[in-house]
Amino acid sequence: MDMQAIVDQVYSELTPRIGEGKVADYIPELAKVPPNQLGIAVATVSGELYVAGDAATPFSIQSISKVFMLTLALGKVGEGIWKRVGREPSGSAFNSIVQLEHESGIPRNPFINAGAIAVADVVLAGHQPKEAIGELLRFIRYVADDETISIDNTVAKSETATGYRNFALANFMRAFGNLDHPVEQVLGVYFHQCALSMTCQQLARAGLYLANRGVNPLTGHSVVSPKRARRINALMLTCGHYDGSGDFAYHVGLPGKSGVGGGIMAIAPGDAAIAVWSPGLNKVGNSALGSAALELIAQKTGWSVFGS
Ligand SMILES: NC(=O)CC[C@H](N)C(=O)O
CATH class of the missing domain: 3.40.710.10 (DD-peptidase/beta-lactamase superfamily)
Structure with a gap:
C-alpha cells in the first residue's frame, strides 16, 4: 500500500x-x-x-518543544548538560515534584517539566529571555524551513498565570543551585517555548x-x-x-x-x-x-x- x-x-x-x-x-x-x-x-x-x-x-x-530546546542546549554546552539533568525515565508524571527533592534538584531527564526548565536555563545563558526565545524561534523555523511559525502569546500568558507547579519545580531547583537565572526569567523562556x-x-x-x-x-x-x-x-x-x-x-x-x-x-x-x-x-x-x-x-x- x-x-x-x-x-x-x-x-x-x-x-x-x-x-x-x-x-x-x-x-x-x-x-x-x-x-x-x-x-x-x-x-x-x-x-x-x-x-x-x-x-x-x-x-x-507544548512539551514537544523540549526536543528542540534540548537540541539547542546540546549545541551550546554539549555533554555538559548531563551535569544538570539525568537521562533516565522518571516513571512519574510530567509535572511531578517528589523525585526532584529525593534527587537533590537534578531532574531525571530533559523531557519532564523540571528537566526542560533546567534545559531552558542552559539556553538562557548569556541572553535576555527575549533573545533566548528568539533563538528558539529562529531554530524551529530553520529546521522546519518555514518562516511563518510563531509563538501564541495568549497561551504563554495563560500558562504564566496558572503555572503554579512549574514555579514550584523551578524554585526547588533554584534552591538546590540547579538554576543559574531568576525563576521568572527561566519560566518566561519555558512558557514561550511550550506556546x-x-x-x-x-x-x-x-x-x-x-x-x-x-x-x-x-x-x-x-x-x-x-x-x-x-x-x-x-x-x-x-x-x-x-x-x-x-x-x-x-x-x-x-x-x-x-x-x-x-x-x-x-x-x-x-x-x-x-x-x-x-x-x-x-x-x-x-x-x-x-x-x-x-x-x-x-x-x-x-x-x-x-x-x-
Ligand atoms: N506535558 C506537557 O506538554 C507539559 C507542558 C506544559 N507547558 C506544562 O508545563 O505543564
Whole structure:
C-alpha cells in the first residue's frame, strides 16, 4: 500500500473515535481548543509529505518543544548538560515534584517539566529571555524551513498565570543551585517555548533531521551529528511519554515526544518523521487518538526501532 493510502486509512479508521480523551484544562487557553480534531502528517526522508485530516491546523506544541530546546542546549554546552539533568525515565508524571527533592534538584531527564526548565536555563545563558526565545524561534523555523511559525502569546500568558507547579519545580531547583537565572526569567523562556504554535505538516518536517542522521533532507542543512541524532532519539524513546513511555514503546516502537496540546512527534529513523494531533489526552497526558494513530501507522508501515 502506498503511504497516502496508509495515512487515509488510519484517518478513516479513527474517525469514529474522534473526540476521545480529555482536553488539558489546567492551562485555561488550551481548554478552549475544540476536541473533535485529528491531524496526521508523515514527512519522508525522500522528501514526500503525506497528510490527512486537520494536518494544516496550528496547535500548541507544548512539551514537544523540549526536543528542540534540548537540541539547542546540546549545541551550546554539549555533554555538559548531563551535569544538570539525568537521562533516565522518571516513571512519574510530567509535572511531578517528589523525585526532584529525593534527587537533590537534578531532574531525571530533559523531557519532564523540571528537566526542560533546567534545559531552558542552559539556553538562557548569556541572553535576555527575549533573545533566548528568539533563538528558539529562529531554530524551529530553520529546521522546519518555514518562516511563518510563531509563538501564541495568549497561551504563554495563560500558562504564566496558572503555572503554579512549574514555579514550584523551578524554585526547588533554584534552591538546590540547579538554576543559574531568576525563576521568572527561566519560566518566561519555558512558557514561550511550550506556546509554539505549529501544524502537523510543519512539525513532521521539523523532525526530519532526527530521522535522517542529523541532516534535514529537504534543505541539506546539517543540524546535529548522526551520533547526537541517535542519542536524542534514544531519550525520546525512553522518556518522551513520561510514565507512558514504556507503553508507547510497546505499542508504537518508535521514539516519540508528546505534548499536552495533543500533539505527538515520532521518528522512524531512516524513513520518516511523523506528527499527529488530537487534543483529547489519556490518563498520563498523552494524546489518546494520536497514540492510536501512531500505533496504526507503525503497524501498517512496519516501522519500528525493534526490528521489522
Ligand atoms: N506535558 C506537557 O506538554 C507539559 C507542558 C506544559 N507547558 C506544562 O508545563 O505543564
